[in-house]
Amino acid sequence: MNAALLIDSSYFVAAFLFIYGLKRMSSPLSARSGIVVAGWGMLLAVLASFFYTLDVNDAAKPHLNTNIALALIALALGLGWAWRSGKKVAMTEMPQMVALYNGMGGGAAAAIAAIELIGYKTHGTVSLSLAVLGGLIGAIALSGSLIAWAKLDGRINGTLRFSALQLVNGSLLLILLAIGGYIIWHGGAVAWPLFAVFFALALIYGVMMTMPIGGADMPVVISLYNAFTGLAVGFEGYVLNNPALMIAGMVVGSAGSLLTLLMAKAMNRSVANVLFSNFGAASDEAEGEIAGSQKPIDAGDAGINMRYASKVIIAPGYGLAVAQAQHKLFELVKLLQDADVEVKFAIHPVAGRMPGHMNVLLAEAGVPYDIIFDMEDINDEFKEADVAIVIGANDTVNPAARTNKSSPIYGMPVLNVDMAKQVYVVKRGQGKGYSGVENALFYADNTQMVYGDAQKVMVNMIQAIKSLGGGH
Amino acid sequence: MDYTTTILTGFVALYIFMLAAFTGFEIIGRVPAILHTPLMSGSNFIHGIVVVGALWALINASSLPEQIIGFIGVLLGAGNAAGGYVVTERMLQMFKPSNEPGKE
Numbered sequence: 001m002n003a004a005l006l007i008d009s010s011y012f013v014a015a016f017l018f019i020y021g022l023k024r025m026s027s028p029l030s031a032r033s034g035i036v037v038a039g040w041g042m043l044l045a046v047l048a049s050f051f052y053t054l055d056v057n058d059a060a061k062p063h064l065n066t067n068i069a070l071a072l073i074a075l076a077l078g079l080g081w082a083w084r085s086g087k088k089v090a091m092t093e094m095p096q097m098v099a100l101y102n103g104m105g106g107g108a109a110a111a112i113a114a115i116e117l118i119g120y121k122t123h124g125t126v127s128l129s130l131a132v133l134g135g136l137i138g139a140i141a142l143s144g145s146l147i148a149w150a151k152l153d154g155r156i157n158g159t160l161r162f163s164a165l166q167l168v169n170g171s172l173l174l175i176l177l178a179i180g181g182y183i184i185w186h187g188g189a190v191a192w193p194l195f196a197v198f199f200a201l202a203l204i205y206g207v208m209m210t211m212p213i214g215g216a217d218m219p220v221v222i223s224l225y226n227a228f229t230g231l232a233v234g235f236e237g238y239v240l241n242n243p244a245l246m247i248a249g250m251v252v253g254s255a256g257s258l259l260t261l262l263m264a265k266a267m268n269r270s271v272a273n274v275l276f277s278n279f280g281a282a283s284d285e286a287e288g289e290i291a292g293s294q295k296p297i298d299a300g301d302a303g304i305n306m307r308y309a310s311k312v313i314i315a316p317g318y319g320l321a322v323a324q325a326q327h328k329l330f331e332l333v334k335l336l337q338d339a340d341v342e343v344k345f346a347i348h349p350v351a352g353r354m355p356g357h358m359n360v361l362l363a364e365a366g367v368p369y370d371i372i373f374d375m376e377d378i379n380d381e382f383k384e385a386d387v388a389i390v391i392g393a394n395d396t397v398n399p400a401a402r403t404n405k406s407s408p409i410y411g412m413p414v415l416n417v418d419m420a421k422q423v424y425v426v427k428r429g430q431g432k433g434y435s436g437v438e439n440a441l442f443y444a445d446n447t448q449m450v451y452g453d454a455q456k457v458m459v460n461m462i463q464a465i466k467s468l469g470g471g472h
Numbered sequence: 473m474d475y476t477t478t479i480l481t482g483f484v485a486l487y488i489f490m491l492a493a494f495t496g497f498e499i500i501g502r503v504p505a506i507l508h509t510p511l512m513s514g515s516n517f518i519h520g521i522v523v524v525g526a527l528w529a530l531i532n533a534s535s536l537p538e539q540i541i542g543f544i545g546v547l548l549g550a551g552n553a554a555g556g557y558v559v560t561e562r563m564l565q566m567f568k569p570s571n572e573p574g575k576e
Binding site: 053070074083085226246 | 474475476477478479480481482485488489492493494495496497499500501502503504507508509510511512513514515516517518519520521522523524525526527528529530531532533534535537538539541542543544545546547548549550551552553554555556557558559560561562563564565566
């Protein structure tokens, strides 16, 4: 049997399964089977690639057994570690795990580029250009994703910002492009230390590019790096003459780019704005103009008031995820529903750390779809609501985004929670949101603050409502 | 059997890139917001196919540096694929239609 034919036909089937799987993933009803379909494609492609061992380069023949052993060890280690960590991670920490796995993919693409370059295996201007470009993008995706992971995981706090940062980054990128151009100009025949410098600088650039970006913008950044990795994989696929990599990489590259645009649009900002400017830079001038004070209220009292409301809208945010309060929240919702209160959820497009993050959390707790609404669908209903309760959200409910032109988040669409008759804000402390902007909502006359961990607050509310006694 | 791999260069490669790009664009464009996170995770899994390219590079490695980098590449690629699969599968498991209670 011809090894090349087996490999090529397996890749063909795998590419079909990837696209079909992604297609199925795009509808809630078939989504679960979609990932399984794509998984079979992956398994097939990986198994088929062992037929490569039947037809290796002459130079590699003496090393074949070592190489196969190395490949098996690397596969087992990578698969074993990722499988365990993926199974273990809590739902709330999913975004950083996606960032981490994505960075690994970028690293693998950069590794392919490095081997091609230091082995002087790539010839022809187009191949060489794509190898260099894919290596550059892959390395940036690797270090950038690692920083994104570390930030979301709380391993790195704060942001690195200095006035000349954009200038430094700009020059760094120019140097990278110059080295890349030099390598291509010389047909790849340059001394290996230059390759090392190239990849090292690309990694540094990824770090420098991600460090100034604040927590609230992380979803956009992760999505962007996801698209980067896809592109890098597609380019390296061209270099290796591997259609499976080309197709899968380019599909992800374009899908990821579109997703990034959608997410940035939801925040009413451009991708360039997310990357090259930051909230913190402008916020200094805008502060200190808010009148009034924050009025605290006991969790139990707030709970009882909700019990006697006729319509309650819940606006969840990242704080809900951090406190793991989604199950307790649903318990509270069921209690309210039993008391004939109409309860709805309002989901801001960038609530949490990734689009759809809140939906995943609420789905985990078993909250039915039909009471969860997107911002556009529910924003007009806040003025009819007796109570709007904000749980661990901040910037996405800041009315200053609608009214205050000097506010750094001016223009970003927000949930109109302030229009409800009564607003409760469940919050751990008096701090600012991730954008570093003060929230005028917390000082509004119709707002009362419930301080505390979201899960404990939910428990207190549930107890208070239960203590009223059941029955209608 | 006489079969040799087709070399995908020039316009053939360009066509593949173009059609694949449109495919990705179309799939994401019509997706409800609630699936954005799982779909990002799912596409993250799919570029884990890079492990196959890394495998080829490692199997054809002929020097120690190439073997080291190839080893790292396969390790990272396998992590991308396996991790992406597990995380996506766990997220999507929550979208079982049976979770949807009937309305009254």
